[in-house]
Amino acid sequence: xxxxxxxxxxxxxxxxSAASPIREAALPKQAVFSMFQHIGAPxxxxxxKGDEVKVGTLLAxxxxxxxxxxxxxxxxxxxxxxxxxxxxxxxxxxVYVDVEGDEWEESIDRSTTLVKLSDRPELDSxxxxxxxxxxxxxxxxxxxxxxxxxxxxPPGCKAECVIINAVECEPYLTADHxxxxxxxxxxxxxxxxxxxxxxVKKGYIGIENxxxxxxxxxxxxxKGYEGIEIVPLKVKYPQGGEKQLIDAVIGRQVPAPPAIPxxxxxxxxxxxTAFAIYQAVxxxxxxxxxxxxxxxxxxxxxxNLLARLGTPFQQLIDECGGLPEDTGKIIxxxxxxxxxxxxxxxxxxxxxxxxxxxxxxxxxxxxPNPCIRCAKCVSACPMGLEPYLLSKMxxxxxxxxxxxxxxxxxxxxxxxxxxxxxxxxxxxxxxxxKTTVMGIIxxxxxxxx
Ligand code: SF4
Ligand code: SF4
Numbered sequence: 001x002x003x004x005x006x007x008x009x010x011x012x013x014x015x016x017s018a019a020s021p022i023r024e025a026a027l028p029k030q031a032v033f034s035m036f037q038h039i040g041a042p043x044x045x046x047x048x049k050g051d052e053v054k055v056g057t058l059l060a061x062x063x064x065x066x067x068x069x070x071x072x073x074x075x076x077x078x079x080x081x082x083x084x085x086x087x088x089x090x091x092x093x094x095v096y097v098d099v100e101g102d103e104w105e106e107s108i109d110r111s112t113t114l115v116k117l118s119d120r121p122e123l124d125s126x127x128x129x130x131x132x133x134x135x136x137x138x139x140x141x142x143x144x145x146x147x148x149x150x151x152x153x154p155p156g157c158k159a160e161c162v163i164i165n166a167v168e169c170e171p172y173l174t175a176d177h178x179x180x181x182x183x184x185x186x187x188x189x190x191x192x193x194x195x196x197x198x199x200v201k202k203g204y205i206g207i208e209n210x211x212x213x214x215x216x217x218x219x220x221x222x223k224g225y226e227g228i229e230i231v232p233l234k235v236k237y238p239q240g241g242e243k244q245l246i247d248a249v250i251g252r253q254v255p256a257p258p259a260i261p262x263x264x265x266x267x268x269x270x271x272x273t274a275f276a277i278y279q280a281v282x283x284x285x286x287x288x289x290x291x292x293x294x295x296x297x298x299x300x301x302x303x304n305l306l307a308r309l310g311t312p313f314q315q316l317i318d319e320c321g322g323l324p325e326d327t328g329k330i331i332x333x334x335x336x337x338x339x340x341x342x343x344x345x346x347x348x349x350x351x352x353x354x355x356x357x358x359x360x361x362x363x364x365x366x367x368p369n370p371c372i373r374c375a376k377c378v379s380a381c382p383m384g385l386e387p388y389l390l391s392k393m394x395x396x397x398x399x400x401x402x403x404x405x406x407x408x409x410x411x412x413x414x415x416x417x418x419x420x421x422x423x424x425x426x427x428x429x430x431x432x433x434k435t436t437v438m439g440i441i442x443x444x445x446x447x448x449x
Contacts (some may be wrong), residue, residue: 001209003234004244007382009415011171011237011336013210017295017302018174022182024306025319027099031074031310032084032347033059035093038138039145040066045095051078055308056105056286059095062133068146068350069136070095073288073308075103087332087349089342097310108285114185115282117192128197128281135280136287136350140272141165141176141240142333144351147273151197153262159198160265163249164191164205164274166214167233167240170334173354175291176271178304180207180214183275184221190274191228193281198267203228205271206249208235237336238413242268244382256409272353287350292316296357298324307348313355314344328363331356336414369422377416377426383409387416391426394433399440402433408441410434 035042041063047053053072060070076099084094104110117123133148153159164187168176180187191203205222207215209232219230231249238244242261243254245268252264261268269277272290279285288309295302300321307316313330317323323344331338332346333354377387385406393402410430417427 001232001234002248003236004239004247004382006384007380007415008236008238008244009380009418010235011418013235014171014297015174015177015210016172016297017293017304018177020174020178020301020303022178022291022304022306025308025311025316027074027102027308028311028315029099030079031072031097031099031308032312033070033072033095033097033310034084034086034347034349035060035070035095036086037070037144037309037349037351038068039143040064040068042093043067043070045081045093047078047081047095049078049080052076053078053097054103054105056108056288066146066149068138069134069286071136071286071288072097073310074099076100085343085346087339087341087346087352094347109283114189117189117196120282123193123196123281125197125199128193131281132197132277135276135285137273137276137280138287138350139270140276140290140350140353141270142337142351142353147269147277150267150269151194153198153267157262158265159200159262159267161200161202161204161250161267162191162194162198163245163266163268164203164271165240165242165245165268166205166207166271167245168211169208169235169237169240170336170338170354172295172356173293173334174295175293175304175353177211177214179271179275179291180211180218184217186278187218187271187274188221188225188228189282190276190278192225193277194267194269194274195227200267201227204231204249205229206231206233206239206245208233208239210235238382238411238415241382241411241413243411256406290350290352292348292352293354294320295354296324296359297362298326298359299357300324309349310347312344313341313346313348316348316355317344317357324357324359326359327357328360329358331358336418337412366423368424371422371424374421376419376421380415380419382413382415383411385410387426387430388424390433391424391429394429399433399437403437403440407434407437
């Protein structure tokens, strides 16, 4: 069975919520919409205190080409435009809406009828990309890169295929798995739309073989969609990394940065993004909700919730039985790449794929011991880096050395830290080094221009 060629690890899967059908979360009393829900320039608010909004009303416009607009997920009145705490622990500009009722913009098609590509022959590449851009769609796997940018290859680059990332290799998370089981055809039409947008005839959906029900269903349904192939993949973390997925599915290696997937002819989108694209183009529904997994060993009801953006995390946890008494740490995302949350008074955003509540035992970090030079971290690194060396250089603030040793290629997957028998905080150190080196590279480029 296919998989990527370098490194990788096998953390315990703990897919506790895999059998829980998606259920709709209750509306919040107040929804808070951060202007920083994507990579790139922040969105610019278009509303002010006292404005009435509906579900699907535009709240903020994109702040540039690499940016995305923000839509209201609720109906009610704007109570303020002010800073709010986000998942990174930073106070950033946001729009607050006090919720009244649940009135939707009439332009949104709320029916569940499947709209096929053949029903909309007038849709060409330009029209699809424009709709995706206007709907505020970003990478739903957590990367939050504005989707229309990836659908517009730079001059000289030509897409050859689209690969849908349905790997969901992070332990615990099951939102993508449930989405495939409950909305297979919408995903397939979404993929067709992406294929049409970038003008290719071949589309793949990569799914790890710990989701046999999704592989079976998607394979059956894909028979009715020309050029689409379901690719079962051997379970290995971090197969959901773009470069690892491209290697696993079509056997091509993306060179080190600044090379990107399109340089080897691939456009990669998450399965949740394909679904959101279907909704935007075929149902005229901007991105204002998403599926989030709320889970953990002590959580009463591990769940997959369809929740409106702007809903506070606390409310989502309450809907799954409340915060367990033995809570040690709460992670936004999965255990490998997610980040610890400082507060639950933080609103859900476009990139919120999961909330993982770790109990005290799991949250406890083992004491780090000296490096024993076993090289396990090197074998585990899917990017072919030397994690022990990069972490050492970061600790010594040797930024030149870190840059020379490709620290910017690190995808922050955590495989090195996971595998280290001495419990070295490798990822923590490498993250600090990578951020610093990227800052240095940016300033150097700015000084040159
Ligand atoms: S976190 Fe970075 S250095 Fe560590 S294994 Fe992943 S890619 Fe390699
Ligand atoms: S895995 Fe840990 S102990 Fe082994 S070489 Fe890497 S940092 Fe050192």
